[in-house]
Amino acid sequence: MKKNDWLLAAGIILAAVLILAFQLVQDDGGQKEVAVTVDGEEFGRYSLAEDQRIDIGGTNLLVIENGEAKMEWADCPDQICVNHRAVSRDGESIICLPNKVAVSVCGGDEPELDGVAR
Amino acid sequence: MRNRAAFFGVFTALALILSYVETLIPINFGIPGAKLGLANLVTVIVLYKTDWKEALLLSAVRVVLAGFIFGSLFSILYSLAGAILSLSAMALLKKTGLFSTAGVSIAGGVSHNMGQLIVAMLVVETYQVGYYLPALLAAGTATGLLIGIVSQGVLKRIQSLHFT
Numbered sequence: 001m002k003k004n005d006w007l008l009a010a011g012i013i014l015a016a017v018l019i020l021a022f023q024l025v026q027d028d029g030g031q032k033e034v035a036v037t038v039d040g041e042e043f044g045r046y047s048l049a050e051d052q053r054i055d056i057g058g059t060n061l062l063v064i065e066n067g068e069a070k071m072e073w074a075d076c077p078d079q080i081c082v083n084h085r086a087v088s089r090d091g092e093s094i095i096c097l098p099n100k101v102a103v104s105v106c107g108g109d110e111p112e113l114d115g116v117a118r
Numbered sequence: 119m120r121n122r123a124a125f126f127g128v129f130t131a132l133a134l135i136l137s138y139v140e141t142l143i144p145i146n147f148g149i150p151g152a153k154l155g156l157a158n159l160v161t162v163i164v165l166y167k168t169d170w171k172e173a174l175l176l177s178a179v180r181v182v183l184a185g186f187i188f189g190s191l192f193s194i195l196y197s198l199a200g201a202i203l204s205l206s207a208m209a210l211l212k213k214t215g216l217f218s219t220a221g222v223s224i225a226g227g228v229s230h231n232m233g234q235l236i237v238a239m240l241v242v243e244t245y246q247v248g249y250y251l252p253a254l255l256a257a258g259t260a261t262g263l264l265i266g267i268v269s270q271g272v273l274k275r276i277q278s279l280h281f282t
Contacts, residue, residue, distance in 0.1 A: 005221035005266075009259050012228055016255035023249065040242070077190060091249045095242050097192050102242045 023091055032090065032105055034069045036062065039100040048088060048105070059099040069103060071096065125281045126172070130179055133160040137184040155227055155261050157184070161205065162223050162269040167281050170209035177201040195241075196234045203233035219273065220266030227262025228255055 036043040038057055046054055046064060053072070054062040060081065061073040068086035076098035084094045093104035136156040143154065157180055165173040181201050185194030207229035211222045231254040 001220050001267075002216075002218045004216045005218055005224065008217065008221045009224055009263060012224070012255050012259045016252040016259075019255070020252035023252070037242075078193075093249060095238065097238070097241060098190065100242060 026090065032067075032088065034062070034064070034087075034103050034105050037102045037104075043101075056101055057099075060096055060101050062103055069094070069105065071103065074099065074101075121281070126176065129160055129164055129176055129281075130183070133157045133176065133180040134183055134187070136160060137180065137188060141188050153261070155230065155265055158204070158223070158226060158230070158262075158265050159269055159272070161201075162208070162219065162226065162265060163272055163276075164281075165205070165208055165212065165222075166219065166269070166273055167276070167279070170205065170212075173209070174202070174205050177205055192241075196237050199237040200230035200233035203236075204230035218266075219270040220263055223266025223269060224259050224262035227260075227265065228258035231255070231258040 032048045033045050034048060035045050036054065036056055043056060044054070046052060046062075046069075048064055048067050048069060050064070051066070052064050054064070056062055059075050060071060063070050063072040065086075068088040070086040071081040071084060071094050074082050074096050076096055078098065081094050081096035081101070087094055087103070087105050090105055093102060095102050134157075136159060140154055140156045160180075161173050161177050164176050178198065178201065181197040182194060185191070185197060189197075204226040208222050208226040211217050211225045217225075235250065235254060
């Protein structure tokens with residue numbers, strides 16, 4: 001191990017921490033909902049506040065419970081989305097690649113602007 | 119030179135076996151795409167013992183074969199993007215001569231994850247996967263460091279062997 005190796009590792013970890021901090025700051029804890037897209041096209045938006053079960057095109061089953069969304073079932077071979085932990089924070093997402101299904105959490109309201117330059 | 123094909127076959131087999139061993143390790147990092155990258159061990163060693171062209175060919179062959187045996191067409195697409203980016207980064211870093219095997223391997227691990235993330239963004243057509251960026255950066259550093267240290271140990275012991 002050379003000194004440069006540690007510098008490289010430290011630099012990457014620092015970048016990771018900064019990005020994480022930035023993501024956490026952006027999370028405002030407001031009313032949340034999940035946006036479901038299939039093959040890049042919007043399938044629907046569902047509030048995280050109410051418990052519900054959503055059938056996504058017959059290939060995936062999304063369950064919203066206690067303010068968290070979880071992929072309950074999928075017909076894909078790898079089952080990565082099913083094993084994924086429940087999501088609730090702004091920007092978190094569950095992706096089922098074989099079925100091209102993406103579930104992402106977003107703040108319910110349109111993001112407020114800090115200011116607009118005219 | 120006439121042994122080149124034979125060595126290449128042996129390394130491909132070794133990389134495939136490591137890919138298989140990896141599927142047996144039930145470590146779930148909680149992040150899709152994060153794994154140990156055991157097969158990268160062979161890539162790093164070949165990169166140091168021969169040249170980047172050989173290592174690139176080996177990664178490509180390994181990814182395609184492992185994809186057909188243990189994965190799916192999707193996993194080939196991801197791994198290929200990761201492998202190519204990873205090898206480019208490793209070859210460049212090795213060329214600068216500023217880093218040891220560990221540093222080169224860390225760059226490889228991290229850029230492998232970046233490659234996969236980029237493909238995921240393109241396939242799913244959402245930028246939300248960027249959420250995993252910090253986790254994948256950290257995971258790539260950790261696994262890259264581990265693989266780099268092991269590679270260093272192996273390379274030290276096979277100094278007298280020449281594969282070209």
